[in-house]
Amino acid sequence: MKHAEALVSVRNASKRFGATQALEDVSVDFETGRVHGLVGENGAGKSTLCKIVLGVHAPDAGSIWLEDSPLRLLSPAEGAALGLVGVAQELSLLPAMSVVDNVVLGTEEHWGPFVSERANRRRVEALIDEHGLEVPIDARAGSLSVADQQKVEILRALGRRSRLVVLDEPTARLASHEAAELLDTVRRLAERGVAVVYISHFLNEVLSVADTVTVMRDGRIVRTGPARLESHASLVEGMTGRQIGEVFPPKPPAPADDAPVVLRVDGLSSTGAEFADVSLQIRAGEIVGLAGLVGAGRSEVAHAVYGSLAVASGSVEVCGHRLSGSVDDALAKGVSLIPESRRDQGLMARRPVRDNTTLPYLRRFAGRLGIRASREQEAASEACDDVGVRAESMLTPVAALSGGNQQKVLFARAVLGEPQLLIADEPTRGVDVGSKRAIYEALNRMARSGCAVLLVSSELEEVIGTCHRALVMRRGRIVAEHEGGDMTETSLLAAAFGPGDGTARGRSQEPAAAAGEPR
Amino acid sequence: MMAQVLPAARRYGIAVVTVALFGLLAATTDGFLSQANFRNILDQQSALLIAASFATITMIAGGFDISAASVFVVAPLFALQVENATGSAGLALVVGVAVGLVVGVANGLVVTALKVNSFIATLATSFMVFGAGFLISDRSVLRASTDAYPAIARTRWWGITTGAWIAAGVVAVAWILLSRTRFGRHVYAVGGNAEAARLAGVHVARVKTVAFALAGAAAGLAGVVSSSRTLSALPSDDFSFVFGVIAAVVVGGTSIAGGEGAVWRTIAGAFFIALMINGFNLHQVDPIWQRVIQGAVILAAVSIDSWTQRRPT
Ligand SMILES: Nc1ncnc2c1ncn2[C@@H]1O[C@H](COP(=O)(O)OP(=O)(O)OP(=O)(O)O)[C@@H](O)[C@H]1O
Ligand SMILES: [Mg+2]
Secondary structure (H helix, E strand, O other): OOHHHHHHHEEEEEEEEEEEEEEEEEEEEEEEOOOEEEEEEOOOOOOHHHHHOOOOOOOOOOEEEEOOEEOOOHHHHHHOOOOOOEEEEOOOOOOOOOOOHHOOOOOOOOOOEEEEHHHHHHHHHHHHHHHHHOOOOOOOOOOOOHHHHHHHHHHHOOOOOOOOOEEEOOOOOOHHHHHHHHHHHHHHHHHHHOOOEOOOHHHHHHHOOOOOEEEOOEEEEEEEEEHHHOOHHHHHHHHHHHOOOOOOOOOOOOOOOOEEEEEEEEEEOOOOOOOOEEEEEOOOOEEEEEEOOOOOOOOHHHHHHHOOOOEEEEEEEEEOOOOOHHHHHHOOOOEEOOOOHHHHHHHHOOOEEHHHHHHHHHHHHOOOOOHHHHHHHHOOOOHHHOOOOOOOOOOOOHOOOOHHHHHHHHHHHHHHHHHEEEEEEOOOOOOOHHEEEEEEHHHHHHHHHOOEEEEEOOOOHHHHHHHEEEEEEEEEEEEEEEHHOOOHHOOOOHHHOOOOOOOOHHHHHHHHHHHHOOO | HHHHHHHHHHHHHHHHHHHHHHHHHHHOOOOOHHHHHHHHHHHHHHHHHHHHHHHHHHOOOOOOOOOOHHHHHHHHHHHHHHHHHHHHHHHHHHHHHHHHHHHHHHHHHHHHHHOOHHHHHHHHHHHHHHHHHHHHHOOEEEEEOOOHHHHHHOOOOOOEEEHHHHHHHHHHHHHHHHHHHHHHHHHHHHHHHHHHHEEEEEEEOHHHHHHHHHHHHHHHHHHHHHHHHHHHEEEOOOOOOHHHHHHHHHHHHOOOOOOOHHHHHHHHHHHHHHHHHHHHOOOOEEEEEEEHHHHHHHHHHHHHHHHHHHHHO
C-alpha cells in the first residue's frame, strides 16, 4: 500500500458528444493496489471517463498513460489484452450461452483448436470459490436473475488476469447481503495489486471501500482526495454544488381509512412456482413497498398485476374494475409499470427520448394527419422535465443518455400516463442522490393526487423512507406486513430471510451503512 | 463546425451520395440530362419503389421478407387471368393486390403464431407461390386482352406515366404511415425491443402481421404495374426482384437488425442504384462488368454505413 503508484494516468482528457461536453480537461491517476471511488450526478461523465480508459471511446484531446508509456487504444479488446477490463453499467452477456462459457469467453482454455470444457469449468469454479460469488454455473445466462447476471459479469472481469478493473455501479442490481460480499471482493482485489475503479451512487459503499475518491460534476473533476477525509455530506455537496439535505422528502399523509381502494389483488397465483396466493390492497394516495430478496417473486407479482405475466388463479381489480390480464386492458384502466430492466424491458435504445416517453400513450396525440408532433413533443418534454431527465433534446436517442437519465425516461413515461396505479420495479436503480430525491418527490406528487403506488425495491431504506406500508415476500408468498414505525431494516430483513437464517448479513449491520443512505 | 457537419453527413449520408452521383453524371455524361432519360429511370423504378417502400416497414419491424419476388411474378398472372376472363382491368388490379395481401397475411401468421424465422418462412411461401404461378398460367405467357390493362401504368399525366404516379402515391403512403402514425411508432418499437414494446401495450404480433400483409399487397401492386408496362406476364421462379428491393432498402441504411430506418432512405438507395446503372449504360459499360461493379458498390455502401455507426466516437 505504501508503494502505490499510478498504473493508468489520464491527462487533460476531453470528450464531446454532439453538443454535450461529457468530459472537460480531466486528469486523474488510478493506482496499483488502490480502490479509486468515482462519484458524481447522472451525466457527470463517470462512465465516459472509464470508457476512454478502456478503449470504448477515444478522447478528443488529452492523453492516457499506462505506467510510463502513452496508451492509444482502438478497441476494448486491445484494452483487455493489456489487462484493463470493465464491468459495464448495462449488462452484456450472451443469453443463450452457459455461465461458464460467458465467464471464459475470449479466454477459453483450449487444446489446439478444441475447447477444453473441463479446464474451463475448473477455472470458473475456482473463481467462484475465491470470491464467494455463488451462481449456478451450468445455467443459461439468460435464465438467471438480474443479480446473478451481474455476478457473472463481475466474474468475467475477475477471470482476466486484470491489472485495472472498472466496476460501473456493480451493486445497483444486488441485494444488500450480496453487495456486502462484493465489497469484500473489491478489497481483496486491491490487496492483490489490482487497480480498482469503483463507480457507485451508494456513497456509503464508496466511503467504506475506496482509498481515494474523485468527485465529478458536469464533466470536470471537482477534487480527488483520500476517502477518509470525505463524508456523505461532503461528497453530496461536491457532486451537486449545493446541500440537498435529506434524501427522502417528507411522505405524503397516509390515506384515510375510508379512502377508496384502488388496487385489490385476491389470491393471485402464478402458473409456475414464482408466487402463490398473493392478496393485497392499496388505497388511493397510498405508497406500498414490496420488499424481499431478489428472486422472492416480487417482479413476477408486479407483472401479473400489470397483465404481462399469465396467472393460474386469482383476480386483480383496479378501482372496482376487474382486469382481464392483458397489458392493453391495464393501460386502459390506468395502470402504469416501470419495469425492472430498462435495457431489456423498458427502452428502445436507438429511438429518441420522445418516442420512448410517449409510446404507450400515442392515442392521445392523434390528429387527422397522424400523430400531432408538436403536442407530443410538448407533453414528452414536460414529463421529462418533471422527473429531471437531462438530455440534449427530445430527439436524442436514448442510448446517448447516461444510465441514470435513461432510468428517468421510464419514470417520465409513467408520469405522462397519469395512472390510477403505478407499479414501479426498482425505479431509482442507478439514479444519483439528487435525482433520487426528484423521483421520490414525483412519486409523492402522484400519491397526493390520488394515485396508488406499488414500489418494488431491494433498498430497504428506500422502502422505509418512502412507503406508508411495506409487504415482505419470501419464496413467492407475502410473509409479513409492516406499517409506519414498525418498518425497520431489522424487521424487514428478518421477514425476508425467514426464521432460522440468523446468519444473514444485511448492510444495515455494517457500521458504514448506518448513515442515512438509501439501500 | 465539424461537430455539426459530421453527424449530419452520417445521418443523411446516402442522400448526399446520391445527389453527388447525380451531379457527377450530369457533368460527365452526355444524354443523362434529358427528359427522356429521367422518364425512363422513373418508369423503370416504379415497381421497385412500390415494393421497397413497404419492405422497409417490414424490415424495421424486425422481419426479413423475401417473398416479394414470388408475389411480384405471380400476382399479375392471377390479375391477367381475371382480365382475360372478365375484361375488367379494375377487377384485375384488385385481384393482383389481393393475392399479395393473402400471401403477406400468411407470412405474418406463420412468423408470429408459429414463430418461424421470417427469412425461412418467406422462403418457403415463395416456393409455394411460384408453384401456384405455374399452375394458374398453365406455364405459358399471359397477355393483356384489353387496352385498359396496359393503361394502368402507361397512361401519361403531365408527361409522366401513371405507373410512376402510383409509385409516388405508394411511397407517400408508406412514408406517412411510418413517420406520422401510431402504427409507425409501433413498428419501430417492435423492431427495436419487442419485449419493451409488449410492456408498453403494443400488440407485437399484430403489428408484425400487418407489416407483412402490407408488404405483400405492395409487391402484388408492383407486379401488376410492371406487367401493365410490359403488356404481359410470365411464370417463373426468379428471385431477382426481391434482391433489388433488399439492395435498395439496405443501401439506403435501414438496419437489417430492425428498429432503425426510414422510407426516404429506401428511395435514396433505390435511386442511387438506378443512377449508377443508368450511368453504366450511357457509358456502355459491359453488362457483365456492371454486375461486378454494382456488387462492389453495394458492399462498399453498406460497410461505410456500418462503419460510421459503430466506430468509436
Ligand atoms: N454515446 C454517447 N453519445 C452521446 N452522448 C453521450 C454518449 N455517452 C454519454 N453521453 C453524454 O455524456 C454525458 C456523460 O455521460 P456518462 O454516461 O459518462 O455519465 P455518468 O456520470 O456515468 O452518469 P450515470 O450516473 O447516470 O451513469 C451525458 O450527458 C450523456 O448524455
Ligand atoms: Mg454511468
